[in-house]
Amino acid sequence: MTAAARAAAALALVLAVAVGGSSAAAAAKKPIRVTFVGDSVAAAIDYVPSARSTLARGLRLHLDLAVCRRLVAASCSYQGVTPSTALQAVQSLGRGVGDVLVVDVGYNEGSSGYREGMRRVIRAALAQGATAVVWVTLREYRDIYRSTNVSIRSEAKRWPQVQVADWNAFSRGRPWFRGDGLHLTSAGAHGLAWLVRPYVLSAASGTR
Numbered sequence: 080m081t082a083a084a085r086a087a088a089a090l091a092l093v094l095a096v097a098v099g100g101s102s103a104a105a106a107a108k109k110p111i112r113v114t115f116v117g118d119s120v121a122a123a124i125d126y127v128p129s130a131r132s133t134l135a136r137g138l139r140l141h142l143d144l145a146v147c148r149r150l151v152a153a154s155c156s157y158q159g160v161t162p163s164t165a166l167q168a169v170q171s172l173g174r175g176v177g178d179v180l181v182v183d184v185g186y187n188e189g190s191s192g193y194r195e196g197m198r199r200v201i202r203a204a205l206a207q208g209a210t211a212v213v214w215v216t217l218r219e220y221r222d223i224y225r226s227t228n229v230s231i232r233s234e235a236k237r238w239p240q241v242q243v244a245d246w247n248a249f250s251r252g253r254p255w256f257r258g259d260g261l262h263l264t265s266a267g268a269h270g271l272a273w274l275v276r277p278y279v280l281s282a283a284s285g286t287r
Contacts, residue, residue, distance in 0.1 A: 213241075
């Protein structure tokens with residue numbers, strides 16, 4: 080091989096390494112794809128742009144938040160609109176569900192059948208490529224939803240891919256709620272974003 084040929088080969092190798100390194104860096108910086116499926120309580124994040132920005136920073140975030148949504152049973156109607164269930168929302172996204180699914184649904188239903196519904200949603204998300212699910216507990220205002228939270232914690236233990244973000248504990252004693260004790264003020268929307276974000280980052284990194 081001539082000196083010119085050796086120089087050309089060396090240059091090609093340097094370029095290949097540089098391109099490969101750039102590709103690896105780009106892959107490393109690829110944003111985590113997150114889908115947040117929720118009902119009217121979680122919808123406060125969508126209504127408060129600064130809370131949405133807090134949660135979305137550095138993430139590729141898709142919000143699917145709807146008033147009157149239920150987990151798997153037919154959703155109730157609000158102002159003539161009946162939203163998809165959480166299960167239908169996840170199924171409709173296909174691979175678009177992304178890396179992490181966040182679920183905050185349950186205020187429009189009782190605890191009966193919730194655990195089985197939770198199982199169906201988790202299975203759907205994992206089948207469509209999600210690697211982790213963050214499930215948000217409900218606020219036990221006046222002891223309502225305590226049984227639902229028992230179901231959430233119990234079912235989550237069966238899935239290594241599932242983390243529970245305990246909104247009930249995190250929000251206790253906070254002045255974040257409207258008159259019904261459940262729906263969120265602007266400060267409450269930020270509180271929910273603050274709670275969920277580290278769980279999403281932890282789930283995406285594979286840590287517990």
